[in-house]
Amino acid sequence: MxxxxxxxxxxxxxxxxxxxxxxxxxxxxxxxxxxxxxxxxxxxxxxxxxxxxxVNYCKNCNNISDTEICEICANPKRDKSLVCVVEDVRDVMAIENTSQYQGLYHVLGGKISPMEGVGPQDLNIASLVKRVESGDVKELIFALSSTMEGDTTNFYIYKQLERFNVVTSTIARGISVGDELEYADEVTLGRSILNRVPFENSIKAG
Amino acid sequence: MxxxxxxxxxxxxxxxxxxxxxxxxxxxxxxxxxxxxxxxxxxxxxxxxxxxxxVNYCKNCNNISDTEICEICANPKRDKSLVCVVEDVRDVMAIENTSQYQGLYHVLGGKISPMEGVGPQDLNIASLVKRVESGDVKELIFALSSTMEGDTTNFYIYKQLERFNVVTSTIARGISVGDELEYADEVTLGRSILNRVPFENSIKAG
Structure with a gap:
């Protein structure tokens, strides 16, 4: 040009x-x-x-915030024993939009990705370990994207927290609500059969 | 959000x-x-x-330029009797890329579009009339997009210049080189048959 x-x-x-x-x-x-x-x-x-x-990052969860502690962390109605681990600010916004989650977050700032030169020390993992160490957190929910890098990051954090008494879970993977089975990819469909849930649960989730 | x-x-x-x-x-x-x-x-x-x-616009053709007169207008090898009327800088760049054109340009800065509140006075039409008036220009080539607005603008300029002794032409419309006939739209294909050119011309254009 x-x-x-x-x-x-x-x-x-x-x-x-x-x-x-x-x-x-x-x-x-x-x-x-x-x-x-x-x-x-x-x-x-x-x-x-x-x-x-x-720009300021919340001292507690590393979310972008104009105040030292973000609104979510400062909200007394939020369940402080539940922490959802996400990649970045967009994931916090997406989950907040659902209005289904009342716990806190921890923003990692990325995923472990040797290809892009991102190691564990580049992410907010140490501060997550400290939060768990302080004893307030009872359950961690991993909500990273389900890629090689996401899985690696989940596993790395899981290993770091083994010595603590904390429950870890990942968000459910499966066929999207409203999707046709015939168009779903095989991996997702296969896993959704292996990880089937009691019918009563799906009635409750509405 | x-x-x-x-x-x-x-x-x-x-x-x-x-x-x-x-x-x-x-x-x-x-x-x-x-x-x-x-x-x-x-x-x-x-x-x-x-x-x-x-930002500076060439005093002659209104192209964006760092100098008072742009490189194209200042180039003594260019044919100053031939002026191609285009909508904006991108069109100049596109035509220059073909290396097929040795004349000058005139950048209008848009098309007449009542819907968007753009009238003739918002475009560089007065300066084009002045250029033609000065007597150097022998032929004007309209290279605006072939939409309602483009056609209106062409016609408006054509009317403004009727009293001068200047040849006006538009760039050829037709099937793109390399395109399959069956995928061409009907208007373009229809016009390309009406406006057919002698076979010798297409041999020359190579």
Whole structure:
């Protein structure tokens, strides 16, 4: 791609560094901003810089929060003996959206992935061990994605916590509610038969 | 979407104002920037702001350019009697990529679109009329997209230039090179038969 202006080329280059944004999309976005009032660009820049500079992570669960302890951890109605281990902030938002969970969270900040150079020391695992050590936590729910990396991370944490008296569980895997069996992948369908649940449970879950 | 932090919410909101970027994608992009060194965010912000503040449009053709007259207009090898009328910078880049065109351009900055509140006065049409008036231009090539808005814009400009002695043409529409006839849309295929060209021409174009 040949640009008629270095300024334009530079802006497109920086924009195309974002994941999933190619050069063409970046050019479209940059030209859009050029057509808008300068305020728009300033607001975007300021919002991004301010977030990056002032971002704060909850001292307890590492969720992004404007206060030292996030709203979820500070909520006295929440069950402090139950901790759900997730990869990042998006997973907290997804689970909160269900309104089905009343425990706390622990945000790891990623998964163990040797391919991407992410080891256990890069994640918030030590702080999780400390939380369990303090004795408040009775059950840990692993809610990482069910990939090789997710399973590895689950197992690593499981091993670290073996010496403590804590129950560990993973979220249920199976056929999505409303899905047709014929379109489900074999691994999921196979496991959903092996891990079948008493019919009474499904009546309760509604 | 419920955010755990106002700063995060604000950054996601600003990002999601870009065309084709929804809230989910915006969140993914913002969280990606959060994981990167602060430099990344600063480079992006600076590049966007610098472009917006210092952007310069060629005095002759309105293409984005770092110099007063863009490289294409300043090039003495270019045919100054031939002007291709395009919608925006991306079209200039697309035509330049073909290496088939040796004339100059005129960037309108959009199409006449009453639905979006874009009238002739919002586009660089007056400056095009001036260029033609000055007498250097012998032929205008309309290369706007072939939509209702594009056709309207072509016709409006055509009417404005009737009193001058200038040849107007549009780029050829037809079946793409390499395309199968059976998959072509009917309008394009129909027009390509009506506007058939002598076989000798297609041999020359190679």
């Amino acid at each position: 040949e640009f008629s202006s270095k300024l334009l080329e530079n802006a497109v280059y920086e924009m195309s560094q974002l994941p999933g944004i190619g050069k063409r999309t970046a050019l479209r976005l940059v030209l859009h901003l050029l057509k808008q009032p300068e305020e728009r660009t300033q607001n975007l820049s300021n919002a991004l810089l301010k977030l990056k500079q002032d | 419920e955010f755990s932090s106002k700063l995060l919410e604000n950054a996601v909101y600003e990002m999601s104002q870009l065309p084709g970027i929804g809230k989910r994608t915006a969140l993914r992009l913002v969280l990606h920037l959060l994981k990167q060194p602060e430099e990344r965010t600063q480079n992006l912000s600076n590049a966007l702001l610098k472009l917006k503040q210092d």
